Structures are given as structure tokens and as C-alpha cells.
Amino acid sequence: MSTLSYSSLKSASNLRDHDDRQRNTRHRNILVLILEYLKESALLESADALVRETKSAHHQDISALKVCDNMDLSTILLEYECSYLARLQKKPRFIREILPEEKAKATTSSAREAAQVGRVGDDLSQSDGDADRELLQRSPHQDHGDTQSRSDGPPLTRLSLIGRMKAALETYRCHNGDEMYELAVTISREMFLDDPNVHWDDIKGMEDAKRLVKEAVVYPVKYPDLFQGILAPWRGLLLTGPPGTGKTMLAKAVATECKTAFFNITASTVVSKWRGESEKLIRVLFDLARKCAPTCIFLDELDSLMGQRGEHNEHEGSRRMKTEILIQMDGLARCNDVVFVLAASNLPWELDTAMVRRLEKRVFVDLPGVEARQAMFAAFLPAVLEHHPLGMTTQLDYIELARLTMGYSGSDIYGICKETAMRALRKILAVLDDESGATGYSCLDQTVSVDPIVTADVVKVLHYTKPVETERGLAKYKEWKQQFEAS
Numbered sequence: 001m002s003t004l005s006y007s008s009l010k011s012a013s014n015l016r017d018h019d020d021r022q023r024n025t026r027h028r029n030i031l032v033l034i035l036e037y038l039k040e041s042a043l044l045e046s047a048d049a050l051v052r053e054t055k056s057a058h059h060q061d062i063s064a065l066k067v068c069d070n071m072d073l074s075t076i077l078l079e080y081e082c083s084y085l086a087r088l089q090k091k092p093r094f095i096r097e098i099l100p101e102e103k104a105k106a107t108t109s110s111a112r113e114a115a116q117v118g119r120v121g122d123d124l125s126q127s128d129g130d131a132d133r134e135l136l137q138r139s140p141h142q143d144h145g146d147t148q149s150r151s152d153g154p155p156l157t158r159l160s161l162i163g164r165m166k167a168a169l170e171t172y173r174c175h176n177g178d179e180m181y182e183l184a185v186t187i188s189r190e191m192f193l194d195d196p197n198v199h200w201d202d203i204k205g206m207e208d209a210k211r212l213v214k215e216a217v218v219y220p221v222k223y224p225d226l227f228q229g230i231l232a233p234w235r236g237l238l239l240t241g242p243p244g245t246g247k248t249m250l251a252k253a254v255a256t257e258c259k260t261a262f263f264n265i266t267a268s269t270v271v272s273k274w275r276g277e278s279e280k281l282i283r284v285l286f287d288l289a290r291k292c293a294p295t296c297i298f299l300d301e302l303d304s305l306m307g308q309r310g311e312h313n314e315h316e317g318s319r320r321m322k323t324e325i326l327i328q329m330d331g332l333a334r335c336n337d338v339v340f341v342l343a344a345s346n347l348p349w350e351l352d353t354a355m356v357r358r359l360e361k362r363v364f365v366d367l368p369g370v371e372a373r374q375a376m377f378a379a380f381l382p383a384v385l386e387h388h389p390l391g392m393t394t395q396l397d398y399i400e401l402a403r404l405t406m407g408y409s410g411s412d413i414y415g416i417c418k419e420t421a422m423r424a425l426r427k428i429l430a431v432l433d434d435e436s437g438a439t440g441y442s443c444l445d446q447t448v449s450v451d452p453i454v455t456a457d458v459v460k461v462l463h464y465t466k467p468v469e470t471e472r473g474l475a476k477y478k479e480w481k482q483q484f485e486a487s
Helices: 006-040 044-058 073-088 100-116 119-124 130-137 145-152 158-175 177-188 207-222 247-257 277-291 316-332 353-358 370-380 398-404 410-434 455-463 471-484
Strands: 236-240 261-265 295-299 339-345 361-364
Touching: 006 044, 006 073, 158 177, 158 261, 158 277, 177 277, 207 236, 207 247, 207 339, 207 361, 236 247, 247 261, 247 295, 247 339, 261 277, 277 295, 277 316, 277 339, 316 339, 316 353, 361 471, 370 398, 370 410, 398 455, 410 455
Parallel strands: 236 339, 236 361, 261 295, 295 339
Antiparallel strands: none
């Protein structure tokens, strides 16, 4: 049995981070070298397109970088040819002609993807080097034995996610026929490629939920040696609680922070009117998730998909779909890829108990406590609203406001803060409306100013803004919590 130490685990993690940085630096250098070569060859439109694509896919501006004086693409190619010739006594072969069958396949592929793949197909069809780009973006750990599989790869970028999805769709095109390929294309449109820009620190409270998500997705990728055997990562997490407590916001933080493939699935994605198609969509969803691992599947409003089976008015197709979801959830426990199901529901008592069992961790997201409410007011109405052109300021007693808002959800508090700020803005809007000539009064020469927002302003809003959840509803949640919670 090997001995692990904190220093060795940290060193292994730092080494992976170092490899990721080197890989990203190498990729950036290649792009800059290509950009310089395109400019030297007077291919200016292609150079501009490369700069734009790099900005959107990698959030990097390579136009601000320049190749060093003693370096260019031709020199690197020449040096490689000389080295190859010295080692193998022959020149390397860089290119070959496209075979007729390859050309026909590529043409058909481009036409179908342009019509069907949506966002993913659009991003991939912008250049003719899709296959090469796909291979470059695949995880270098894909072929490293069973225990690691694809899950140890570097943090995924938007372009590498597209590359993995492209590879997965190709397998469906080649081995599963047109019907399954079209279903895979439908699911691929639900992959979340945009950055929601929601971070862990933006979520006040919910410490248990954040810890479990990190244990399931973040740490297994960062410290894979620790998560084996009985310590394999959690496969499912259910977030339940009153509306507006931040369950969906946590999913956005996962999409931002975890650097994994993220599928945002709702009932409209997988429910079909055609017999048998819903089950196939579920199967394709989990299959694509394994091919793109590490992956998080977010099932929002789970009660709309996994209600209690055996109801007298339950449709046969709905029952088959639920059974397929349960089968696929069982399959996650037998695979080595990091595939994690994050589910959210406001009606946990309506969920099928078999699904509740398969979601290993079940966290009740309660209404925010005093400290969380205080932090929310401080975040929504800070001393200075820096990003507003009016430079609005506040003079608030956050402790008092937290005390007065017991029973309010995070969404309720956000609405209160927004309404308070709008009341200050309405004074300016009234003056601007008056400028239309109703009174003849002119304010064009005056400076626009807003009085500071004070605690009394928020208290006035509280008088006519009541919390959404009632005591009776909270009692029902607490009863479910006592019976099913597993955090």
C-alpha cells in the first residue's frame, strides 16, 4: 500500500496545473505564429477571423502579442525537417491529398451540421480544420487506463468542449445511424457553452451544498488519487427547498467554476410526443455526458420529470422515460468517468422515491439566516454602486435590515433591494418626464444627483413586499427534510 502525504498530493495537483499552463502557453504560441504567418502571406481576412475566434473561444487577444525576432513558422518547420532527417534519414511528410471518400464524407457532414447542430455545429463549421482542432483539444489522458479515463484532463475551454462534442457526434454518425445522430444533435444543443459569471463567493450561505459539489466535481479532477473505491465521487445531489433560495444559482456557479462539460436539461429537452423517443433521448444524454467527462448534468425542476410512478393518470410513455432515467443513474455508479447529476426541485414530496435514493446526497436549502441576509444586503446595496453611472451611494444598517427580513428568501431580498434603488431613480425619471414641457420647467443645466439610499427607504419597501413562502409551506419542507435529508 503506497503512502500518501499532503505534500505529495499538493505537488501532484501543482504539477497538473503546471502542465495545464504549459499546454495553454504552447497553444497560444501556435496561434500567434499562425497569425504572423497569415499576415506575412497577406491573408488579412483570415488573420482577422483567427483573432475574433480566439477572443470568443479562449477570451484571449492574440493581436496584442508578437512573434520574437529570431522566430517564425518557417524556421520552426525547417528545423524540424532537419532534425527528422538526421534521426530517421528521411524527410517528414506533413500533408497528403484527401481521398475521394473522405471528401464526400466531409461535404455531407458540413451540410448536415449546418442545418442541424445549432450552436455547436455553427462554431465547428467556421473552418475546414475541424478534425485537426478536435484532436488537438481532446484530453491527453483519454487512453490512460480504466481508473482515470477521460476525467483527469485539463480544465475544459469552450473550444475543447466543442471538440469533444464533435468527436462524440461523429461516433453516433458512424455507428448509430441517422436517428440516433439526430437525437444526439438535439442533446448537444443543451450543452452550456457561455460563462454565467456566477462564482462560489456570490452565493451566500449554502455551505453544505457547495462542499458537496466540490467533493463530486472539483476535487476528483484535482486530486484523483484520493477518490477511488468506496471514496469514489458522489454521483447525484438533490437541492430542494422553497423557491428563490439559490438552487439554480448554485448550478450557474458549477457551470462557471468547475470547468466541466455542463448540460442544462429541462422537461422540454427530453420529453417527446413520439413513442420511445424520450427514452432514447435520456440514453443519449448520459452517453454524451460520459464521452465529454468530466460532466455535470443539471436537471432543473426535477419533479416535472420524475414524479411518483404508479399514479392512476400516468401515461405509459412517462413511466418508460422515468425507468430509463433510473437505469442510467444506476449506470453512473459502474463507470469510471466523472459524471455528476445535480438536480433541483421545489416539490420534493412529489419525487419518485427510487430517484430520491439514487441521488446520494440530498440537501435542504433553507431560507437564508441572519448572517446570509446581512451579506446579501451588503452585496446588492453596497456603500457605493460603482457600476452605475449615477454613482449612487447608501447609508444602511445591514444588521437591522437582516433582522427585519426574517422569513424572506434570497430572491425576495434581491427584489427589495432593486425596488429601493428604483424608488431613488424614479425621482430622476419624474424630472425627465417633466422636461417634455408639461410645466415649462427646464433642468438641462442642472447636474443629475441622487440622494443616498438610507435604511428608512428599505423599510418603506418592506411594508408592501411580503415573502413568497408561508409558514405552512415551510412546515411541509421541514417534514420532508426530517425524513429524507442526506447531507
